[in-house]
Amino acid sequence: MVKRMYEIEEKLKTLPDKSGVYIMKNSDGEIIYVGKAKILKNRVRQYFKTKNHTLKVARMVENIADFEYIITDSENEALILENNLIKENMPKYNILLKDDKTYPFIKITVNDDFPQIYVTRRVIRDGARYFGPYCSNSDLKEILELISEVFFIRKCKKHICEDKPDKRPCLYHQLGKCKAPCSGHISKEEYRKNVYRAIDFLNGKYDDITQELQRRMKESANEFDFETAAMWRDRINALSIINQKQKIVSATGSDCDAIAVYNADDIACVEVFFIRSGKVVGKEHYFLSNTSDSQSGEIISEFIKQYYDSSSFIPKEIIVQSDFDDRETIEFWLSEKTNRSVHLTVPKIGDKLKLISMISSNAKKEHSEHQLKIMRSISFKNNALTSLQNLTNLENPPLLIEAYDISNISGSAKVGAMVTFKDGKPCKDKYRNFKIKYVSGQDDYSCMKEVLERRIEKGLLEKEKCAEEKDCKFLPFPDLILIDGGEGHMNVGINVVKSYNLNIPVFGIVKDNHHRTNALMSENGQIEVDKSSETFMLLTQIQDEMHRRAITYHRKLRDNSTLKTELLKIGGIGEKKAKVLLKAFRSVKRIKDASFEEIASVNGIDKTSAENVYAYFNGR
DSSP states (O other), X not given: OHHHHHHHHHHHHTXXXXXXXXXXXXXXXXXXXXEEESSHHHHHHHHHHOOOOOHHHHHHHHHOOEEEEEEOSSHHHHHHHHHHHHHHHOOTTSOEEOOOOOOOEEEEOTTSSSOOEEEXXXXXXXXXXXXXXXXXXXXXXXXXXXXXXXXXXXXOOOOOOTTSOOSSOOHHHHTTSOOOGGGTSSOHHHHHHHHHHHHHHHTTOOHHHHHHHHHHHHHHHHTTOHHHHHHHHHHHHHHHHHHHHSEEOOTTOOOEEEEEEXXXXXXXXXXXXXXXXXXXXXXXXXXXXXXXXXXHHHHHHHHHHHHHHSOSOOOSEEEESSOOTTXXXXXXXXXXXXXXXXXXXOOOSSHHHHHHHHHHHHHHHHHHHHHHHHHHHHHHHHHHHHHHHHHHXXXXXXXXXXXXXXXXXXXXXXEEEEEEEETTEEOGGGOEEEEOOSOOSSOHHHHHHHHHHHHHHHHHHHHHHOSSGGGOSSOSOOSEEEEESSHHHHHHHHHHHHHTTOOOOEEEEEEOTTSOEEEEEETTEEEEOOTTSHHHHHHHHHHHHHHHHHHHHHHHHHHHHHHHHHHTTSTTOOHHHHXXXXXXXXXXXXXXXXXXXXXXXXXXXXXXXXXXXXXXXXXX
């Protein structure tokens, strides 16, 4: 301890009067905190020279065994580097954004002669127009359908040349959802007029469009075409519903995001409202951890850095609940990212303050619901695992459970699946698939034996090689093994575990005549489980999960086998080249749709083979 403090004292003397990033490490060399500083010497010394720390900072300082620093040319560079290091290392004492959501936008390729409209999750500087983000997929689908039917904007990604029109338009034209610019049914000028009317609609200018739809409805009714008139009426109603969903919050019609936070119990809920053309088009909430001693301004600062670093769209204005020290630095960073001015506004009076107050109330509500969900989850876990412990006569609750299932059709494409539940929840990074190697024919017992033996042997091998269990894929061994099936399957599991001198209890999960979870199977017979209990719900979830995993892997192998068979019919294509093609294109359909150049560009496919593949799928 004394040596540690001496080394830190010596390092403090060498700190420069420059901006940069400092990295705190514990005695194991793990990064526990990353921060930025305008002047490294002043900021880092505060941790060791000041006594009035918050509880979280005091605990962090107690664990600091060493620190490093990186000098940068500016505070803005330090901010970017700090953000990257936090994302890469996820330090224990940093405020960490738990959500990583990207939302869809509507993209219109206005630079094209005949612009397309489609959904994307990436906003790039390519001259296209983007609208969003949209939080509701149903709303997005509704809007796209309405645009397609009212403005006849094409959905296809075909390259259209006005001088060389297609002979026959596609199905969308026959359905009345496209004017078929590909076949010359509409001029470029007329088509682009429709595109800009659609852009006006997406900008919230509904009145002119509603009047146009009403005119079409009346014309159809006057011509006694009541079916078409009803169609236009339904579209007017749909437009009205979309308009009502968007609450007006700004008379200026500006684009902005508004952010507020509620912090309690070491978790903060940040609520973001997306405002486009002066209307709220959606909202989302995010949770950040390690916030027990943090002020709202500090939390919002950390959220903005982590959220907008990877966000597909950054508005010109971001309204925030509280001010914070590095607001100007973050404004500069966001402005550089967008190549235009971005302002962080802290409202004091007026409508913006009322908006922030409403968002703050929403954040508090989401926080309460999140905490309640956590409490329910803990209660469910404790009740389910304690009850399962009693049913199986275990010494302790089974915190780590592994479950196994076998899947095949008449002995072909045989697979085994292992799913893992930790603390009563799926632990998907511990899921494993096994392709049966040594069993011929349909023999589920032998397949189960092979899977369990391979899993245990991998664990024992890792035990010899790995320094720590956290570095292993098959360690630690579980507290309980569950096997899908009756007494025969269970006995196979028990015998395999005993053969390796392991003390792991093995039980079967029995299904009823309707293939639903029914009971547990033990060496002493069937154990009935209360159908309304948390334990039964957990067992059902485990059995459903292992069955889903096994059948999904089985179908994948079976489908790949079928796809390879199709490719093997082509001259010059053997097992190796079929595998290369499937790896490159992911499916036979994509190979069918590929051009000769795309097929020939695949590494491992020669020109002759590419010609054969292309000719086979194009009837030549």
